[in-house]
Amino acid sequence: MTTISSPLRATAPAPPPPSPPRPHHSRRRTPRQWLRDGGLSTLIIACPMILVFGVFSWFPIGRALVMSVQETNLVTAPAFVGLDNFVFVLQDPLLGKAVTNTLWFALLALVFGYPLPLAAAVLMSEVRRMRGLFSALAYLPVVVPPVVAVLLWKFFYDPSDTGVFNTIAGWVGLGPYPWLQDATSAMPSLVLEATWAAAGGTVIIYLAALVGVRTELYEAAEVDGAGVWRKIWHVTLPQLRGVLFITLILQVIGTAQVFLEPFLFTGGGPNNATLTVLMLIYDYAFGSSLGGNYGAATALSLMLAGVLAVLSAVYFRVTRPWSS
Amino acid sequence: MKSAQKRAAIALVGVLSVAGTLTACGSSEEPAAEPTGPVTIEVAIDAGLEPEAIAAFEERVLQFEKMNPDIQVATKEFTWSGTTFAAELAGGTLPDVFPIPFTDGRALIEREQIADISDLVAELPYADQFNPTIAEAGQDADGGIWAVPISAYNQGLHYNRTLFEEAGLDPDNPPATWDEVRAAAQAIADETGQAGYAHMTQSNTGGWILTTETYALGGRIVEGEGEEATATVDNDATVQALEMLQEMRWEDDSMGASFLYDWSTINQDFAAGKIGMYVSGGANYPNLFTQNQMNPDEYGVTVLPLEGDDAGTLGGGTLAAVSSAASEAEQAAAVKWIDFYYISKLTDQEAAVAEAEIAARTDQPVGAPALPIFDQATYEQQQSWIKDFVNVPLENFQPMTEQMFDQPVIPEPAVATQDVYAALDPVVQAVLTDKDADIDALLADAQTQIQGLLDRS
Numbered sequence: 143m144t145t146i147s148s149p150l151r152a153t154a155p156a157p158p159p160p161s162p163p164r165p166h167h168s169r170r171r172t173p174r175q176w177l178r179d180g181g182l183s184t185l186i187i188a189c190p191m192i193l194v195f196g197v198f199s200w201f202p203i204g205r206a207l208v209m210s211v212q213e214t215n216l217v218t219a220p221a222f223v224g225l226d227n228f229v230f231v232l233q234d235p236l237l238g239k240a241v242t243n244t245l246w247f248a249l250l251a252l253v254f255g256y257p258l259p260l261a262a263a264v265l266m267s268e269v270r271r272m273r274g275l276f277s278a279l280a281y282l283p284v285v286v287p288p289v290v291a292v293l294l295w296k297f298f299y300d301p302s303d304t305g306v307f308n309t310i311a312g313w314v315g316l317g318p319y320p321w322l323q324d325a326t327s328a329m330p331s332l333v334l335e336a337t338w339a340a341a342g343g344t345v346i347i348y349l350a351a352l353v354g355v356r357t358e359l360y361e362a363a364e365v366d367g368a369g370v371w372r373k374i375w376h377v378t379l380p381q382l383r384g385v386l387f388i389t390l391i392l393q394v395i396g397t398a399q400v401f402l403e404p405f406l407f408t409g410g411g412p413n414n415a416t417l418t419v420l421m422l423i424y425d426y427a428f429g430s431s432l433g434g435n436y437g438a439a440t441a442l443s444l445m446l447a448g449v450l451a452v453l454s455a456v457y458f459r460v461t462r463p464w465s466s
Numbered sequence: 467m468k469s470a471q472k473r474a475a476i477a478l479v480g481v482l483s484v485a486g487t488l489t490a491c492g493s494s495e496e497p498a499a500e501p502t503g504p505v506t507i508e509v510a511i512d513a514g515l516e517p518e519a520i521a522a523f524e525e526r527v528l529q530f531e532k533m534n535p536d537i538q539v540a541t542k543e544f545t546w547s548g549t550t551f552a553a554e555l556a557g558g559t560l561p562d563v564f565p566i567p568f569t570d571g572r573a574l575i576e577r578e579q580i581a582d583i584s585d586l587v588a589e590l591p592y593a594d595q596f597n598p599t600i601a602e603a604g605q606d607a608d609g610g611i612w613a614v615p616i617s618a619y620n621q622g623l624h625y626n627r628t629l630f631e632e633a634g635l636d637p638d639n640p641p642a643t644w645d646e647v648r649a650a651a652q653a654i655a656d657e658t659g660q661a662g663y664a665h666m667t668q669s670n671t672g673g674w675i676l677t678t679e680t681y682a683l684g685g686r687i688v689e690g691e692g693e694e695a696t697a698t699v700d701n702d703a704t705v706q707a708l709e710m711l712q713e714m715r716w717e718d719d720s721m722g723a724s725f726l727y728d729w730s731t732i733n734q735d736f737a738a739g740k741i742g743m744y745v746s747g748g749a750n751y752p753n754l755f756t757q758n759q760m761n762p763d764e765y766g767v768t769v770l771p772l773e774g775d776d777a778g779t780l781g782g783g784t785l786a787a788v789s790s791a792a793s794e795a796e797q798a799a800a801v802k803w804i805d806f807y808y809i810s811k812l813t814d815q816e817a818a819v820a821e822a823e824i825a826a827r828t829d830q831p832v833g834a835p836a837l838p839i840f841d842q843a844t845y846e847q848q849q850s851w852i853k854d855f856v857n858v859p860l861e862n863f864q865p866m867t868e869q870m871f872d873q874p875v876i877p878e879p880a881v882a883t884q885d886v887y888a889a890l891d892p893v894v895q896a897v898l899t900d901k902d903a904d905i906d907a908l909l910a911d912a913q914t915q916i917q918g919l920l921d922r923s
Contacts, residue, residue, distance in 0.1 A: 143825075157474050215552075215556070215557060215577065215579070216552075216555075217556055217577070217579050217790075218558030218577055218578070218579070235911075235915075243617065247478070277548060279611055301724060302723045304723070319722070320723065320899070322726065323723065323724065323725045323726060323899055325896075325899055325900060334864075353505035367836060388636050408670045408726055409669060409726065409728075411724060411726055411892065411895045411899075412641065412892075412895040412896070412898070412899040413895045413896035413899060413900065413903075414892050414894045422679075425888075427550060427552075427553075428549045428550065428553060428890070429548075429549070429884075429885070429888055430548070430549040430552065430572055430882075430884050431546075431547075431548040431549075431552055431567075431569075432570055432573045432574065432577075432884065434552050
């Protein structure tokens with residue numbers, strides 16, 4: 143490392159002079175000072191964004207907080223029920239099942255879905271020709287609308303021996319497999335499709351990050367006699383760790399909120415084998431045509447948000463020393 | 467830190483201001499003023515209809531507008547769905563006139579979530595002629611009709627005549643006992659490679675069909691009404707029904723490979739010739755024909771085999787309701803539309819013939835038998851009026867029509883119906899996807915869950 147950085151330092155231009163100290167502003171500014179400093183224009187510029195966020199993000203969150211302590215069908219007047227909705231959710235025997243299933247999905251997605259884009263990105267970064275084509279192919283599933291992708295894969299997962307995957311399995315004397323129609327194989331089947339659908343986006347992020355890794359580091363590693371795997375282990379991965387930490391927490395948050403796949407593929411079945419926390423929230427709210435249990439749905443939503451917020455805070459605190 | 471708190475406080479005030487503004491907007495909504503001139507109503511039209519069916523509907527709209535110059539009719543695609551109805555109701559996006567299943571009628575009336583049109587309905591000449599068992603689904607505690615019954619069904623065993631023939635079975639002599647159903651399913655699976663008997667399992671339909679099978683074997687899922695409603699899921703008939711499914715699935719292998727069907731997907735596969743038999747509403751034919759392009763010659767339907775004491779066929783139907791947001795003038799126009807579009811074709815010869823003539827001309831099914839919402843005589847009279855336009859293969863319906871009036875019709879569970887069905891979905895799914903499923907344990911869990919639902923309701 144030092145063998146590379148020393149000559150670079152020797153040829154680097156002189157650092158710019160330190161910027162002059164900024165004028166001291168008192169903590170309390172008068173409205174006139176605020177106006178003179180451009181406060182009004184700042185507010186005007188920010189206004190549309192505040193309005194959009196307020197209407198579409200903060201207001202629903204506020205409403206959810208209120209609804210979680212109410213019993214309401216959204217038509218007649220709501221009634222205040224205190225923490226009853228939270229108690230109901232915590233006593234629901236399906237909650238444990240939903241949490242277990244969600245964790246199972248998250249684990250499978252982590253084991254199979256997390257390293258795959260990284261490996262693909264590293265391999266693609268090593269390719270000298272047609273890298274653009276490979277990038278486009280990797281990103282293609284992201285472009286396919288999610289519902290279309292699920293319908294396509296539903297076709298692939300046809301459990302009869304004429305289904306696409308079962309036909310392929312039949313060529314090597316395997317199957318037919320029930321895929322989505324069996325409690326054991328349903329969740330891995332969902333993870334497979336979800337990984338296919340989401341990997342492209344992460345591959346592009348990793349490829350962009352890989353461009354930022356200085357080639358001198360690889361050259362130095364080569365001089366030190368490192369092979370491909372040691373270069374990846376000692377140069378690539380440490381240089382990507384910031385991005386890796388971010389994609390990891392995003393993946394954990396994303397998988398904790400998995401809904402589309404179980405909803406469209408299996409409806410939470412068979413026998414609740416793919417019932418996730420978000421599916422349970424959906425069932426509370428919309429499982430009954432007569433109004434659903436919106437209070438329980440918002441209560442569980444808030445609990446999920448709370449758990450994810452705590453998880454994220456702990457994660458960032460724990461990984462802070464390694465992130466930079 | 468103080469600065470951060472201040473910024474947070476300002477942000478909070480901003481959010482609350484926006485929320486307050488929105489709440490104010492919401493709460494300042496007044497009932498629509500009574501229109502003095504022409505009134506426009508929005509009426510539901512089934513989603514996903516073929517162009518011919520849409521053309522037939524629009525022709526009926528034009529006829530109505532000609533008869534009622536002060537009423538304009540706008541159409542809106544709407545098909546009731548258990549998972550979206552509540553949101554549409556709460557969001558105010560339902561049309562002024564919309565269909566709902568019998569299962570939702572009483573609860574919506576009790577909560578006043580649909581308009582009280584009972585006075586307007588009472589003025590209709592046939593208001594007191596509805597079959598009392600059927601009218602009950604749309605009545606309040608005092609007998610006022612808030613939602614008008616427009617169609618009724620008894621559950622039937624639908625079967626594919628072509629697959630029957632390929633399996634060496636006689637399509638004119640369909641199964642009359644559950645043992646015969648099982649034997650026919652096995653023959654179809656063995657001879658054709660298609661599912662002999664398929665079962666719905668998703669979106670509350672698994673519970674719906676399991677309840678049907680339970681009724682047919684003399685059991686009940688819920689006993690009593692109101693506060694006295696008691697779950698009786700772990701009864702012998704339900705156990706018998708599930709054991710039969712278990713044997714057909716795991717011993718006979720006669721139920722195919724798909725076990726995540728709902729009403730829509732099972733109709734698709736049945737119309738595509740992938741299913742030999744399945745249980746569903748006896749009046750499924752229009753959906754199979756208009757939305758799934760089934761070949762009419764392949765279609766057959768019969769009554770469910772009834773076995774055991776107190777066995778009956780589950781009956782349900784559809785009500786026409788009016789949005790609670792409709793003004794008085796719109797409610798009056800809506801009732802006129804319900805009378806014109808849904809009912810007059812059953813009670814008035816001229817209207818019946820006009821409707822049948824349009825339907826036949828636009829290649830829509832005419833004369834598909836259904837359970838009458840009035841009495842058998844009115845039903846048979848209506849069938850005689852339109853006999854020249856009948857274009858469905860009535861002989862294929864004969865196993866059903868010859869017996870359906872003799873079968874006792876048992877209404878669906880009166881309390882938390884959809885929730886009860888939803889709780890039974892996983893039971894059916896478990897039996898069909900897990901070879902070692904413990905039926906007694908599954909029913910014991912369902913019993914506890916459903917009793918909890920009934921207690922909360």
